[in-house]
């Protein structure tokens with residue numbers, strides 16, 4: 001009996017020829033995964049080990065991106081999450097439980113801190129904060145129930161480079177896990193696992209995405225023993241990632257190296273130019289000697305990316321600092337970074353960091369792909385107009 005056309009809409013005999021090979025990984029979408037027979041159904045999240053079960057756990061497109069990020073970071077396995085913050089949460093929930101203590105650097109990406117003090121605390125997880133430049137001194141902050149140490153190097157906004165190997169050695173002596181937020185290096189300029197880290201997290205929203213059009217995070221490991229716990233948490237929370245977003249990231253990935261090289265050179269040139277300006281107190285760029293932890297950057301990193309901060313001199317009022325940012329036109333005002341457009345954000349550190357004197361005179365710049373001379377000319381004009389602003 002021929003089937004009704006309505007049935008044929010979903011059950012077609014139309015076939016495409018096999019053998020299509022292109023340079024771009026195909027985009028596979030899908031929630032339902034079709035099994036050949038009842039006996040082959042399963043619900044395991046680890047698609048690599050057990051085969052496909054459900055779109056939430058991965059499609060060939062999401063697993064292709066995950067595999068490429070693992071390769072980039074020198075890990076064995078990457079789990080993707082819907083945002084960088086979700087990746088941080090997966091690590092917390094994988095390694096912490098009621099009664100655990102987590103150590104977080106004072107300069108951490110602030111939603112990481114807020115997650116700990118506003119949410120994890122409700123589940124009996126304790127968090128405390130340590131000076132980012134502590135190195136092996138981290139041992140003095142350990143408590144009997146410390147189970148995880150976060151690192152972020154360089155740290156958000158204030159850009160301190162951490163002695164990650166020293167922190168890892170101290171932690172591992174006590175069987176404490178170390179996670180890094182490796183977003184600044186794009187997972188490329190700092191090989192986290194070679195420096196002892198257990199878990200490397202990235203906001204792939206930033207350099208991997210690279211075009212300010214997707215939100216995504218990654219959790220990468222080298223030791224297979226960590227995979228079970230992390231994968232379990234990600235699967236239980238239902239943290240699915242869109243294959244379309246993964247396609248965009250896969251499209252951007254091959255140009256990551258040229259984008260990074262360009263912003264590295266531009267950022268260095270602009271940072272050095274700013275450091276020589278009379279209006280500037282200091283430039284916090286890991287590749288400049290003025291940056292706390294510069295020696296560690298030289299020892300451990302293979303390059304620098306396009307995000308750094310500058311601090312204007314104490315004679316600048318907060319109003320003038322904000323006028324400086326407002327006077328920029330090529331630099332857009334906005335959070336998130338790592339895309340092709342330059343960005344500027346003024347921060348007030350006086351409320352979050354008592355150990356710096358940056359106050360409300362710190363401005364973070366994301367250097368994009370615009371012409372360097374254009375960016376410098378604009379910074380010069382904005383500095384001049386800020387000085388005259390009352």
Ligand SMILES: *Cc1c(COP(=O)(O)O)cnc(C)c1O
Nearest residue numbers: 083084085109181183203205216
């Ligand atoms: C942006 C950012 C994140 C979070 O990424 P989202 O995808 O925006 O959640 C985490 N860490 C650092 C250092 C970041 O800059």
